[in-house]
Amino acid sequence: MRALLPAGLVIIVCLGVGACGDEPGVAPPKPGAGRDSGLGVKRFAELDSVFAAAVAFDAYQDRRGFSSAKFRADAKPLLEACDALAEDDTLMRAMRNGCPLIAEFVERGTTVRTCDSSGACLRSMRSYRRLVRRLRAVSRRSDRAVAAEPKLAPECRQAMTTPSQAYAVFDAYDSAMLLMQRALRSGSSAAFGSAQGRLAVAGKASKTLSSNRTRAERFRSDCG
Numbered sequence: 497m498r499a500l501l502p503a504g505l506v507i508i509v510c511l512g513v514g515a516c517g518d519e520p521g522v523a524p525p526k527p528g529a530g531r532d533s534g535l536g537v538k539r540f541a542e543l544d545s546v547f548a549a550a551v552a553f554d555a556y557q558d559r560r561g562f563s564s565a566k567f568r569a570d571a572k573p574l575l576e577a578c579d580a581l582a583e584d585d586t587l588m589r590a591m592r593n594g595c596p597l598i599a600e601f602v603e604r605g606t607t608v609r610t611c612d613s614s615g616a617c618l619r620s621m622r623s624y625r626r627l628v629r630r631l632r633a634v635s636r637r638s639d640r641a642v643a644a645e646p647k648l649a650p651e652c653r654q655a656m657t658t659p660s661q662a663y664a665v666f667d668a669y670d671s672a673m674l675l676m677q678r679a680l681r682s683g684s685s686a687a688f689g690s691a692q693g694r695l696a697v698a699g700k701a702s703k704t705l706s707s708n709r710t711r712a713e714r715f716r717s718d719c720g
Contacts, residue, residue, distance in 0.1 A: 529541070543719075549573040575595055591638055614681075621677050625674065
């Protein structure tokens with residue numbers, strides 16, 4: 497069956513967990529970073545490890561020949577950094593809870609792209625749409641946790657909040673997948689083409705979102 501999804505969906509994963517981006521080119525945080533922003537030195541350092549670990553995911557934008565084994569190896573530092581976040585801290589817990597969705601998101605996207613029958617594609621798309629909704633819900637929870645931080649500087653609060661454009665991308669993929677499901681059920685070539693077009697629009701929108709490197713730099717600048 498022809499490919500259903502454009503490559504490069506990983507760009508919205510880190511937006512889904514509310515954090516992403518140390519790789520050469522990313523300026524290191526200053527000593528005592530986090531103290532002046534109201535985040536606190538310890539929490540800044542813990543979250544910075546999460547942002548830094550995810551810069552590597554920028555390499556997956558538009559990558560062909562996705563390797564699950566390679567991605568799992570690349571995702572390990574991020575998952576470890578997330579696992580180190582304190583569970584008894586509301587903000588840290590909100591960030592931590594979204595991390596396991598990353599590998600699942602990419603794996604499900606790969607499954608949809610490679611499904612070889614209408615039945616298999618429909619099952620993959622249902623699962624994928626559920627995951628997109630979970631990512632959206634996790635983003636909302638992390639945004640509420642950020643908003644509830646009373647001492648957080650406005651620029652840091654903004655740097656840690658999911659951009660409204662990301663929610664638009666979540667919605668675009670969800671609606672495009674719904675159209676694709678309907679097209680597969682109907683067997684209509686015209687409906688399939690329309691759904692493909694909607695997916696292409698969603699993919700184009702996702703490419704306008706900030707890279708993980710940019711988000712890491714913004715976090716260090718605005719929360720440091």
